[in-house]
Amino acid sequence: MRPDTSVLITGAGGFIGGWIAESYHLNGMPNVRAGIRRWSSAARIARYPITIVPCDVMNREQLDGAVSGTDVVVHCSVGSRDVTVEGTRNLLDACLRHGVKRVVNLSTMDIYGGAEGSVTEATPFRYTGSEYGDSKIDAEKVCQEYIARGLPVVTLRPTIVYGPYNKLWIAKFAERLRSGRWGLFSEWGDGTCNPVYVMDLVRAITLAIESDSAPGEAFNVNGGEIVSWNEYFRRLNAALGLPPLRIISSSGSRRMARVTDPLRNIARAALRGYKNQLTWAYQHSAPLKRLMRAGETMLKNTPSSMELEHFGTQVVVSIEKAERLLGYHPTVGLDEGLRMSARWLMHEVPDFPPRTNLNN
């Protein structure tokens, strides 16, 4: 990609969009535009002199302003079903009108809907009722419509994307590991985790922009090291310098989830129906506050049945097509990726692990 290529990144306030904007900027591309829906998501990218543009994919006027004069659009924004599907349509419409030369649409492995075994790009879409996965399928279908109309769209389907600034696979799991309630869940954790370091994904995006054979195609993007979920937890735990994880038996893991599932449902229902009353109680009664905090911590740090199902699923996402057509080869091993993620987390959230006695 030429350094003067102008690139718009939608959803640049998010984890992946932020990394794309930062890495392109740091690699000397002056025409990077970070598209955001809400200003409140701009704190991370605003640390760099990157041009930030309002880019709500549901706002056609904003889209016109953001897309105009852009060579390449990397579409990372995601939200409700409407935002993911109709927002993609609005964006592609603007790209078509403004003659954008390449669009990279960030999809997900979730479009395979919990498929098992080896998954290739030929594995059919499967709706599961999950808003995220189902709406990503429909967004891909929208992309197909625009490909048919001549827009050069490439779709990437990343797996478990982790790295510094990641809330889900790093920060949340780090909190779980630190809690002492997490562990290795015997065969419930022996399913496959397909981790890809965020910079490997950024590299794949660059290749999708550069490759002549990419338009109209979809590619899986996985990391180079496929491990079990138990192994992922063990290595993240080690990177964080925490004591070894306990092994929770298969029946113990299942029991843990079965006991807490009804509590999760009750908590969700209570929050839906009595949020104001619960907030009041939390703020005005110290014993209730302690009880609610303890309950929340316990539920957060215990896997649900749905999660155990996920951690137990054997699925390997093949990147053969991306290797063959894009020349994509992941370069960051899991240990290296987790080491950098842990260094980020320990610096940015210094109470983890504790460096002071602040939490006495």
Place this chain on the structure above:
Amino acid sequence: MSVSRDEIPRLALVGCGAIAESFYLPALQNDRALLSRMVLVDSSLDRARALGARFSIGNCQARHEAVLGAVDGAIIATPHHLHHDIASDFLNAGSHVLCEKPLTETAEEARDLVKIAATRNMTLAVNNTRRLLPASTMVRELLLEQKIGRVERIIIHEGSEFNWPTASGFYFDRKISSRGVLLDIGAHTLDLLCWWLGGKPQLVEASLDACGGIEASVELTLQYGNTRCEVRLSRLQKLANKFRVDGERGFILGDAYDPGGIRIGLDGATEIEKRVRLKADDLVPFAEKLVENFLASMRGETRPLVAGADVLDSLSLIDEAYAKAKRFPMPWYEPKEVQLHAS
């Protein structure tokens, strides 16, 4: 120049953003007489009119210049970088001023406002709300009474993902200001620190994460006599959101988001909680107190709860920290594709 007790003062509320809507106007909504004479000012006249319709205020203006000399007092709730110029315009025009925190972006600007207010005998008050919160005043009183003995260390960690519903995005516009979390949150935390200690600590070390833009995370080490202070602020991550004051005979522990109480641990005694029951879950009662005090100050009956001169120490400290701050190491930008030294 005082306002007579017999007349209803005429106030301008300049800036109709989130703080005007959720803090000042709810605090004033029961004073119909005051609202009837009030002027709302916002560069977005539509925004001013929308708030005016909700709070029965008919007089809306797009520019503060339109009301200079026509109001007794002005509440300034605009983006930070406008505070100095707008406040000085009102003070010079003979209006008292209550300004949102930070009073100004730099200590020099603040000193200028303090000077104008003194010269013209006008009130210059600042909304450094934290000083009004019971938890903060309890700490100050305990330290004044030396309940935990000589203070050895103060730690403040405050941070969460930035979620202020800013409509203009001025917080992230480098053309407007290159100052981030250190000014925005530091105006609260460093002000409290100076207030609790009774003076301005020396800056030992400052580091932040701006790479040619606006910092989102900052670390400060400060020293005040024998007291070491460690401050950590973030707009990116949820931190402990706690403060702790360690003394030779015990400690005080507080939660940044719990304005009603603190915990006190004295050596040899059971840790206790000191708490007052708050009138409401939000900060509106403190806005009522603040505005009431401002009106009384305008009449010459009292001094401001927090006067402009009171925040000079913290603003000077912020200036020093920006001047001396280094970028802290970010080794997670290690892969050759993303190296910070390339910036």
